[in-house]
Amino acid sequence: MKVEVQFFARCREIVGAKQKVLEVEEGMRIKDIIDTLINEYPELKNVKLIVSLNHKYAEQEEKLKDKDEVAVFPPVSGG
């Protein structure tokens, strides 16, 4: 199954894309795709990540379904 991941702010800079479609297996959790992304983009590890699932704030333990939309963003502190 596929999920779409959107990136914002520093996360977007690190990944170099505003969104990606990731292939995930049945039973995978948000945490699993975050781990995959950190593996591919180690700099993400230094960012405090907030995640949402289908436009709702989510815990990383939540399970994914086909066509889910995940967003990944850091708090932005600038004023």
Added chain:
Amino acid sequence: MSRGKENISADADAYVSESELKRYKRQIKIFGEEGQKRLKKAKVTIAGAGGLGSVSAAYLTVAGVGRILVVDNDVVELSNLNRQILHWEKDIGRRKTDSFEEKLSEMNPEVEVTVLCEKIVEDNVADIVCDSDLIVDAMDNFKTRYLLNRVALEKNLPFFHGGVYGFEGQMTTIIPGKTACLRCIFPEAPAPETFPIIGATCGVVGGIQATEVVKYIVGVGELLTNRLLVWDGLDARIEEFAVERNPACEDCGDLG
């Protein structure tokens, strides 16, 4: 969740003069003289006289908020001028609060502008906001944002959050004890950084913060509560994420 706080009422001592009726004619068409009286009676603390503060302070001043307190301890630098639009070339080296006081008072002499050139710290934050009706979070760091969030919860003051990065912004409105607080949404602070930014992003975010404050005071519309709005300027899109109170939140979890 959308109505103004009961204690900002348009009682008899809030008087809208003939010149004020003229000045605010276009907005009185929206919310009436009653709404204008509420604005006149309100006291707002704006924490931060930078990019976000420039925009929210300007719009709240021209809207006729009765009393505005601006708090900041910085001095204007050349590198501020791409976004901090209340500071001009002539202000370099001046206290940001002095620059704000001058500009805001000239924009609208009907508004009582006071400034405080102090760093907001744990020891003074409660005194700073003590007679305000609400707080605008226009800071540039999470350490101070968390201090303000906590005092807003303790004193039951609505808290209007905005943050910027590059072409992006994040905004939410917090009603203590009722909606997700800043710590519910962002449990951990990002590392301090020199953030990239264009001035217009502050315009979008500060403008939304000011809109929220006016709505709250006047008591119209639906507030940006339990939602994090993310402005993606590069894509010209606004994304919205539903957030909710975290019962285990270290800042508001004990508010019931």
